Amino acid sequence: MKNVLISLSIIIAFIFLAIYLLTDESYKLAKKAEEMLKAGDVEQAEKLTSKALEINRYNRKAILVDTKIKRYIKNKEIIRKAKIKYEEALDNLEKGNFKDAQVKLIEAIDLLNKINDKDLLYEEANKLMDKIVEEIQNLTDRLGEYYYNNALKAYKEGDLIGAYELLELIEVKDKKILDLKSKIAFEIGEKRYNKILESDFQVSEYELKDALYWFRNVDRYSNYYDKSREYIKTLNEHIK
16 A cells, blocks of 8 residues: 555656646747747747647746737738838829828828837837828928918919818918918908998898808908908898
């Protein structure tokens, strides 16, 4: 009986030793896989992780590394797509297709925003993001000048509504843009007002409000502001 117990103890000890050695080997493989992943060798990291999980499918380290690998592959694809969008935007810029370029740059940013600061590829994604943001700033300036010049051309050709709509597309409006916008709004409003005046204010409420709309779009720092306030006061007196 004593010999049986000793033998049984030895067998159990060997089982635990085997489990320990296998678990230890699985852990070492998982650790090595993580190192390979950080070095960018995804293929090797996948092989090592797969082997680690074959030995011990409950190895938490290996499971975590496996999750990181999947995330890495997904983010690599995101960056690849973002780069394509970025390159397409640059191509559109060279061709003068500013609006298309803007769309591509925004799409690239939307993609990169899916990568968080804890991801292994965050630094790479962030460098690309910086380039895109810089390009968007340059594009905003170029778009502003492009829309302004076209608005000025439309204004000179008598297309006041078209000119105003082009100015509305400019995201950052400086004094030059606000001055032209106010001037156009005032002239449109004044045309509406003169027609109303010719009919001795016998017009619909819609026409009165339409004229009001344009006068209200005159900037308070514009030379046309005071006069537009006078028109607004008069029009309001005739609205029920």
